[in-house]
Amino acid sequence: MKAVLLASTAGWTIGWAVGLAVVLAVVALVVPILRLAHQIGDQATDIDDSLVKSVHNTAGLHKLIITNESAEAIVAGLARGRKRLGG
Secondary structure, three states: OHHHHHHHHHHHHHHHHHHHHHHHHHHHHHHHHHHHHHHHHHHHHHHHHHHHHHHHHOHHHHHHHHHHHHHHHHHHHHHHHHHHOOO
């Protein structure tokens, strides 16, 4: 009877030890992943802020097309004037 009780207890002890080892291994693997994810999240926030500033700082560049078209029209007009004047 005592041998059966010891075998039963030994099984539970081994089971608990294996379960604890598995839990510790999972925690040891997950914690670094979570830390890296947190760092990536912080960097992503910084990158997003920088992109928002870039959008604000380059907002006027869409008007550059209009400026370019106006400059081309002026140069074409000057070329026509030069031809008419014989130059």
